[in-house]
Amino acid sequence: MQISDVRDDIAEELISSQEISDKIQEVAAEVSADYAGKYPLLVAVLKGAVNTMSVFSQAVSIPVEIDFMSLSSYGSGTQSSGTITVRQDLGCDVAGRDVLIVEDIIDSGLTLEWLIDELKRRGAASVEVFALLEKPARHIAQVDVKYKGFTIPDEFVVGFGLDYDEKYRNLDSIAVLKPEVYEA
Ligand code: IMP
Ligand code: MG
Numbered sequence: 001m002q003i004s005d006v007r008d009d010i011a012e013e014l015i016s017s018q019e020i021s022d023k024i025q026e027v028a029a030e031v032s033a034d035y036a037g038k039y040p041l042l043v044a045v046l047k048g049a050v051n052t053m054s055v056f057s058q059a060v061s062i063p064v065e066i067d068f069m070s071l072s073s074y075g076s077g078t079q080s081s082g083t084i085t086v087r088q089d090l091g092c093d094v095a096g097r098d099v100l101i102v103e104d105i106i107d108s109g110l111t112l113e114w115l116i117d118e119l120k121r122r123g124a125a126s127v128e129v130f131a132l133l134e135k136p137a138r139h140i141a142q143v144d145v146k147y148k149g150f151t152i153p154d155e156f157v158v159g160f161g162l163d164y165d166e167k168y169r170n171l172d173s174i175a176v177l178k179p180e181v182y183e184a
Helices: 017-034 050-059 110-121 179-183
Strands: 010-015 041-046 065-072 085-088 098-106 126-134 147-151 174-177
Touching: 017 050, 017 126, 017 147, 041 050, 041 110, 050 065, 050 098, 050 126, 065 110, 098 110, 110 126, 174 179
Parallel strands: 041 065, 041 098, 098 126, 126 147
Antiparallel strands: 010 174, 065 085
16 A cells, blocks of 8 residues: 555655665664574564565575564554463574574664564574664663664654554555544
C-alpha cells in the first residue's frame, strides 16, 4: 500500500520507501562486516519490526538465524504503558549467542531496555540493537543502540510495520498520521 492509497489519513510522508531500503542496505553491510565469521541470532519484536526484519535479513551477506518475540507495551493507544508483557516467546535458546535485536522504533525505550536485560539474563554472549527509527525526544530509558536508521521528531508515525490500532502496517513508507485519526 502506498501513500496515495491512504492520502486522507496522512499529514505528511516522512521517509520514502526508497530511503528506507537504502538505509537498511547500508546498515546490513555494516552488520555483515561486524559479525563476519559469526552466526548471529536476529530477534525481531512482533509485529512492528517484521518489515524491517524481512528487508534487513535479505540484505545481510552472512548466515543468520531469525527468531521473533511478541511483546506488548501499548494497547490500542499512542502512549507506551511501560509495562511489558510477553505474548509469544522465542523458539530458541539464546545462551552463548550473539544476539542482534531488530526493532522498528525506539520511543520511550522501555520495551528495549526490558528486552536487552532479559536476553542477557538468559545468557546471550552479546546483545546489540538495530532500530530503524528513533524518537529521542521521548526517551525515558537510556539504551545503547549500535545500529540506527533514522532519527524522527516527536510525532506518531505509521507504515513499514508500524501501526495505529493495527492499521497502516502495510504502507510501504513511513508517514505522520493526522492527529484527528487517533483523536476521533
Ligand atoms: P517504546 O516506547 O520504546 O517501549 O516503544 C514500544 C513500541 O511502541 C515500539 O516498538 C512500537 O511498536 C510502538 N511505537 C512507538 N512509537 C510509535 C509510533 O510513533 N507509531 C507506531 N508505533 C509506535
Ligand atoms: Mg515494536
